[in-house]
Amino acid sequence: MKGGSITIDVDGRKKTVRLTRAHLEEDAGKSLHESFRDLTGIDLNRAGTPLLEIVSEPDMRSAQEAAAYARVLHKLIVEDIQICDGNMQEGSFRCDANVSVRPAGSDTLGTRCEIKNLNSFRFLERAIEFEARRQIGILEDGGKIVQETRLYDAERDETRSMRTKEEAHDYRYFPDPDLLPLEVSDKWIEEIRSSMPESLEAKRRRYVSEYGLSLDTALQLTSARDKAEFFEKSVRATDIKLFPKIAEDIANSTLGVLMSRANDEGLELSRIPITPQQHAKLRERVADGTVSTSIAKEILDAMWAGERDPDSIIAKRGLKQISDSGELERFCDQVIAGNAQQVADYRSGKEKAFNSLVGQVMKLTQGKANPQQVTEILKRKLSGR
Amino acid sequence: MHNATLKSLSASLSARAFSSVELTRHFVNRINQLNPKYNCFITLDPERSLKQAEAADRMRSAGRGQPLTGIPIAQKDIFCAQGWLTTCGSKILSNFTSPYDAHVVERLNAAGAVTLGKTNMDEFAMGSSSETSYYGPVRNPWDVDKVPGGSSGGSAAAVAARLAPSAIGTDTGGSIRQPAALSGICGLKPTYGVVSRYGMIAFASSLDQGGPLGRSAEDLALLLNVMAGFDPRDSTSLEREWEDYTRELGKAVKGLKIGLPEEFFAKGAAPDVVRAVETAVGEFRKLGCETVEVGLPNMKLSVPVYYVLAPAEASSNLARYDGVRYGYRAPEYADLPDMYKKSRAQGFGPEVKRRILIGTYVLSHGYYDAYYIQAQRVRRLIARDFAEVFKRCDVIMGPTSPTTAFRIGEKMGDPVQMYLNDIYTTPANLAGLPGLSIPCGFDGKGLPVGLQMIGNYFGEAKMLGIAHQFQQATDWHQRMPPGIQ
Numbered sequence: 122m123k124g125g126s127i128t129i130d131v132d133g134r135k136k137t138v139r140l141t142r143a144h145l146e147e148d149a150g151k152s153l154h155e156s157f158r159d160l161t162g163i164d165l166n167r168a169g170t171p172l173l174e175i176v177s178e179p180d181m182r183s184a185q186e187a188a189a190y191a192r193v194l195h196k197l198i199v200e201d202i203q204i205c206d207g208n209m210q211e212g213s214f215r216c217d218a219n220v221s222v223r224p225a226g227s228d229t230l231g232t233r234c235e236i237k238n239l240n241s242f243r244f245l246e247r248a249i250e251f252e253a254r255r256q257i258g259i260l261e262d263g264g265k266i267v268q269e270t271r272l273y274d275a276e277r278d279e280t281r282s283m284r285t286k287e288e289a290h291d292y293r294y295f296p297d298p299d300l301l302p303l304e305v306s307d308k309w310i311e312e313i314r315s316s317m318p319e320s321l322e323a324k325r326r327r328y329v330s331e332y333g334l335s336l337d338t339a340l341q342l343t344s345a346r347d348k349a350e351f352f353e354k355s356v357r358a359t360d361i362k363l364f365p366k367i368a369e370d371i372a373n374s375t376l377g378v379l380m381s382r383a384n385d386e387g388l389e390l391s392r393i394p395i396t397p398q399q400h401a402k403l404r405e406r407v408a409d410g411t412v413s414t415s416i417a418k419e420i421l422d423a424m425w426a427g428e429r430d431p432d433s434i435i436a437k438r439g440l441k442q443i444s445d446s447g448e449l450e451r452f453c454d455q456v457i458a459g460n461a462q463q464v465a466d467y468r469s470g471k472e473k474a475f476n477s478l479v480g481q482v483m484k485l486t487q488g489k490a491n492p493q494q495v496t497e498i499l500k501r502k503l504s505g506r
Numbered sequence: 507m508h509n510a511t512l513k514s515l516s517a518s519l520s521a522r523a524f525s526s527v528e529l530t531r532h533f534v535n536r537i538n539q540l541n542p543k544y545n546c547f548i549t550l551d552p553e554r555s556l557k558q559a560e561a562a563d564r565m566r567s568a569g570r571g572q573p574l575t576g577i578p579i580a581q582k583d584i585f586c587a588q589g590w591l592t593t594c595g596s597k598i599l600s601n602f603t604s605p606y607d608a609h610v611v612e613r614l615n616a617a618g619a620v621t622l623g624k625t626n627m628d629e630f631a632m633g634s635s636s637e638t639s640y641y642g643p644v645r646n647p648w649d650v651d652k653v654p655g656g657s658s659g660g661s662a663a664a665v666a667a668r669l670a671p672s673a674i675g676t677d678t679g680g681s682i683r684q685p686a687a688l689s690g691i692c693g694l695k696p697t698y699g700v701v702s703r704y705g706m707i708a709f710a711s712s713l714d715q716g717g718p719l720g721r722s723a724e725d726l727a728l729l730l731n732v733m734a735g736f737d738p739r740d741s742t743s744l745e746r747e748w749e750d751y752t753r754e755l756g757k758a759v760k761g762l763k764i765g766l767p768e769e770f771f772a773k774g775a776a777p778d779v780v781r782a783v784e785t786a787v788g789e790f791r792k793l794g795c796e797t798v799e800v801g802l803p804n805m806k807l808s809v810p811v812y813y814v815l816a817p818a819e820a821s822s823n824l825a826r827y828d829g830v831r832y833g834y835r836a837p838e839y840a841d842l843p844d845m846y847k848k849s850r851a852q853g854f855g856p857e858v859k860r861r862i863l864i865g866t867y868v869l870s871h872g873y874y875d876a877y878y879i880q881a882q883r884v885r886r887l888i889a890r891d892f893a894e895v896f897k898r899c900d901v902i903m904g905p906t907s908p909t910t911a912f913r914i915g916e917k918m919g920d921p922v923q924m925y926l927n928d929i930y931t932t933p934a935n936l937a938g939l940p941g942l943s944i945p946c947g948f949d950g951k952g953l954p955v956g957l958q959m960i961g962n963y964f965g966e967a968k969m970l971g972i973a974h975q976f977q978q979a980t981d982w983h984q985r986m987p988p989g990i991q
Contacts, residue, residue, distance in 0.1 A: 161842065163830070293821075293822075293866065293869040293870055293871075293874075295818060295822070295869050295874070295878060297711075297822075298710075298711040298712035298742075298819055299711050299740075299741050299742065300741065301741055301742060
């Protein structure tokens with residue numbers, strides 16, 4: 122595969138890194154030097170597994186940019202297309218960094234050295250920084266850079282020569298007669314394209330256009346796949362025609378109460394005890410006025426604790442919001458009669474006293490009164506009409 | 507018993523004239539008696555063979571007998587067979603017991619065939635005389651001072667000496683057809699991709715192809731029926747409908763067009779060989795075939811092209827023998843690179859080393875384009891020559907080998923002379939075409955001459971039919987080496 126690009130963000134500046142190509146290889150074994158005193162262990166467990174190499178153009182200008190690029194790529198592969206667990210320590214994702222330096226103002230790239238098998242973003246940055254300093258030192262002393270492959274020693278924070286270009290010629294690559302040319306049909310490409318998971322970037326755009334979310338909310342939802350998935354499954358379980366604004370409420374609830382509880386318990390959203398469908402039903406009950414937002418929190422606690430269905434929780438605990446105006450009028454009358462001081466304060470212009478009266482009604486109804494209706498009724502009654 | 511064809515052995519087993527155990531024991535006895543003279547086998551395991559024979563007898567009793575059930579087959583020691591020492595004729599694999607079966611072996615086992623033993627061969631199939639084996643040279647049953655051809659020389663000599671009814675081998679540049687010719691038996695290299703290379707120790711992957719060796723075209727057809735078939739573990743295995751390779755055995759050859767390439771009858775071939783082949787062609791004319799003169803102008807480049815490509819692929823394939831995971835490891839070494847070097851230096855013989863060096867050289871930077879790429883281009887020209895020729899004829903005929911069997915040691919000092927022995931056989935490998943060799947006469951010293959037939963892609967059934975008709979009219983394939991009863 123040839124072409125493509127990746128956008129990175131370094132200190133708020135956006136930058137595009139062009140991709141040269143991506144190709145498939147087979148992973149080889151790896152040598153283990155630790156815990157084999159004076160010996161080399163060979164781990165062949167990875168041998169033969171597919172390896173995707175993605176080669177970029179020389180578009181990055183600092184170690185920070187390289188690390189930002191690697192991070193974007195890592196996220197893309199691990200979260201977006203989900204073809205790799207991304208475990209860097211085990212070498213599932215690793216980088217080879219080609220480093221060259223040039224005098225300020227020059228527009229020709231210097232001779233490069235390749236640093237192999239960097240297995241953390243931090244090492245990638247440090248190795249590039251060391252290598253750049255090494256090359257600058259050589260050039261300032263009037264020396265020349267020899268194109269070669271180098272290894273980064275994290276313990277000593279330095280790079281060391283592994284093999285020079287001359288030896289690289291001894292690779293003797295030739296077309297493997299056991300690997301026949303593959304005919305990739307347009308149909309196959311289309312099949313794969315249509316079975317690809319939607320990228321987080323595409324989701325972000327869609328959340329804004331399809332669900333009318335703010336860009337900021339959409340960004341938060343698509344910062345990780347589990348959030349986006351929980352949100353989307355919840356929205357899909359609701360009738361969006363009946364509740365046109367429910368997507369925003371679901372987004373807020375996902376990012377707010379659910380995320381914070383999940384974080385508290387160290388769970389991913391896909392593992393919490395509430396399903397997106399149950400979550401959706403609860404938000405519908407808020408949207409249709411069955412329960413208030415604050416009662417909804419109480420129901421959520423019960424759901425989290427194992428009582429799965431919000432409707433049966435509402436029924437069992439009698440949490441249905443009181444929206445019957447006759448009933449609410451009686452509660453309001455009771456509060457007005459019992460709080461002469463606050464009524465007088467309000468009538469004399471102290472707005473704060475009104476909130477206290479609303480609070481009294483809510484208390485009396487154990488939070489079940491529809492707060493909007495209560496406000497309307499109290500205002501009407503207190504204005505003397 | 508040891509002179510019967512597969513078909514009649516199969517009929518006798520089916521009729522309970524004798525059991526597979528009796529048949530196998532008969533061949534084991536012959537091998538015990540005669541193998542010291544010919545050195546056809548590297549490994550024998552009569553106990554294991556007889557167990558297979560017992561199982562085969564049970565298969566037949568249970569009514570599950572197939573044509574090859576209970577028939578002992580000798581296997582070239584290039585095929586991995588589970589539990590069998592599998593050496594490829596090399597010291598570097600002299601301690602390698604295969605943990606798995608090659609596809610061909612799986613199929614033979616499933617058909618109930620009995621593994622009679624693993625046959626001697628040129629080391630890693632590199633040779634035309636079966637002299638480069640770590641286990642010593644194979645001797646030609648027609649004259650024990652002569653080579654049986656190679657690299658499947660152990661398989662060919664075993665069939666010729668009636669130590670096995672049939673055998674399997676591999677052909678990278680003629681390694682089935684040339685020993686068949688020099689040992690006076692029949693051998694077929696199928697179209698590339700017809701027989702799976704899985705578990706067949708790789709020499710030159712784009713050229714290697716397994717095939718049968720036997721005493722008649724009919725026997726080859728019966729064996730190929732079991733050997734051929736798609737195998738997803740070999741990426742070059744062809745996914746095709748199963749075909750019955752015996753289906754054209756009864757077909758008359760009248761009106762068939764035989765192409766005679768002038769290059770096959772040029773100066774290089776010994777007069778005795780040309781005479782025998784021409785006599786055989788005359789026999790085909792008598793059967794009603796027509797002959798046409800054809801040309802393969804690029805054929806003369808086959809040997810140089812072959813000796814660039816085959817070593818290039820071999821140098822890559824043989825890189826795996828490093829003494830680390832399996833195979834021979836030098837007993838003493840200083841460090842890891844030294845262990846590699848010493849294991850390979852001690853484990854490979856001189857011909858294998860020569861080819862690794864040639865292959866390494868032609869693939870190295872600066873020479874790759876001039877040798878490897880150029881050879882690939884010429885390879886395409888050779889294939890194109892054949893495509894042109896097959897527009898004008900059904901099958902090509904000529905000698906299998908320019909000479910009859912030569913003296914043991916005669917060409918060991920001169921690799922180029924040895925390589926030139928492959929001049930008529932390498933073109934079919936380079937083009938991926940099927941090639942067949944059948945006995946067609948003798949030279950003045952009584953050594954057998956092989957007639958080679960090259961067919962178009964997937965022409966095996968047709969070629970076997972043509973050969974069968976020839977063998978109905980002649981008896982060259984029934985002649986026995988002197989002293990064999």
